[in-house]
Amino acid sequence: MRGRLGERLVAHVRTWRPYTLWYVGLVGMAGHAVTTDRHPFTELAAAWTVPTLIWVAAHYLGDYFDAELDALSKPQRPIPAGLIRPRTAVWCGALLATAAAAVAAAVNYRTLVLIVVGIGGAMAYNALLKAKGLLGNLVRGSLTGAALVFGAMTASDWPPAEVLVFVPVFWAHDAASNLVGTLRDISGDRAGGYSTFAVRHGLRTAVHTAAALYALAVSVATAGLLTLPEGRVGGLVTLVIAAGLGGGAFGMLFASGPAPTAVVALRAHEVLVVERMLLAAALLVPSLEAPVVIAFLAPMLAVTLGTQQAMRARHEFPQAAPAYSGDGTATAPATSS
Template sequence: MAAPESSPTTSALRAGLRAHVETWRPYTTCYPALVGAAGAAVAGGWGVPALAAAVVPALGWLSGHYLGDYFDRELDAISKPQRPIPSGRLSARAALGGGLGCAAAAAVLALLVNWRAVVLVLAALAGIVAYSRFCKARGLSGNLVRGALTALALATGSLLATGGVTGAVLVFALVFLVHDAASNLVGTIRDVDGDRAGGYGSVAVRRGVPAAVRIAFGLYAAGLLAVLAMSSTMLEQAPYYVFTTLAACAGTAAFSLLFEHIRAVPPRKALRAHEILVAERLVLAGALIAGSAGWWAALAVLVPALVFSLGTQSALRGGHEFPAEREAARP
């Protein structure tokens, strides 16, 4: 017996839900949650307080995706017409509403836990708008602003869990700023043609792909060295070193792929390098949790995060980054 056909209303609801899910980029949403939890752990607030420390940055991250797609809708119409807004599957108004709604939810939750954290949430919202509306098209400054949003997530986690931000958290916040600036810069390498066509002056557009790869690697290496130098602040140094080493191995694999094709990095290779960094940065956040709360606390959050992130990335990311006809034509 044939399955009943879906009604037009049901089909429309499914298409709308998928458009929202694609906008969320679920393969990235575990990262801000782990960074917030890491801020809580480094500050000594592991346990129940880490829940709000994880949820608030994750809501802010979702807000950033909605607002980023809202501000980038004209650029995406040129280079990525398959994305939800330019394809017509998600209206610009819905994206703006989703972004403001997630930001409001993050602010309300922060207010309920520690009103001072609302200041950081508002700072993150300002950073999201500044990055998407002004800085993204202006080279390295955009990458640094993007990294600063992760630094704020770490500080927010600390403040929500313990009521303060320790010196160690501030240092790690700078580390994540540099690290995520590098990751964001790698992410722009696959978009050179589209950014150039849309008038976006990324580092790769202004200075060429080889310079972008070298600058990204320099930022990444500086962040990694700082992470290693911070081992003395960890209560559990052995798990901290193990997780940091795993992150370094993944980062080395990502940049080896880029340096192998440095003269002209194919978009698919650049995307692959960034996909590896998606896993690497989860492990790096896990290193802070492992060093502060031990092996089992880190594994309990990191393993599900990796499974979910890598699984959804495999299922969704290719179609989100490349038009269907380009995907069909690639070997």
């Protein structure tokens, strides 16, 4: 009995994807930091907490909507494996979304519009748009842009123009990383009838499109940081480090030829999971200053790296991951070690 309970608790932690858990909250904090030079703990905490609660709620609801697809290609995941019941996933998602709405209302009731948009957008993405090509990736990216706006509204009634400049950064970046994430799922998506961009247009086109979106994100971030009145140098240095990691991720994809294996796609996405935390930090440094940002970013990065190493391949691949031919069909297994 005790072993089964522990297994279920681990299944919930796996559903949270702890290696992605910290990023969207950092984006919310970035929105706050760009808006004001005053940083009360309660406002910063809300800027991190609300987007994070919605992020985890979206994982529960997304796994619920993907249960049939996961049963085909990822039967080891908690719902198809029978470790979390579908209705439990719905209840967990609903409770987390309700908690997010309660905190948001307490901070700034106007943000409830963003909460509704965020939850509705996440459900629409997982239930419908995920299978609709590039539109799904773009909608998914817009949800992180909304997190930036929410963070700004923890410090102001409405988001100022200097924050809105950065919204395309996270929209384009997360559309790109989401597109990279679909590269490892192309065989299962095709089998399940999910017409993702990679399924429709092939791996090569998907990689080039993701790289273009990533380049757009970095370009807009650079231009936006140059408009800040102070602290630009620290922000730009952090952005250069992030861009170096991002370039390395796409370098892996391009170096693997016209058809990256699922394992290569996963490795590239793992790099982007770390890189995007530094991207958000680039907006935090000008206002909070580098030592403060490093103090809370370092443990987040440590948890991210550790949990990716311990959990991620097991979450994505049952035993072995297929390699793909140029048209995206499976050809031979590749180990996930």
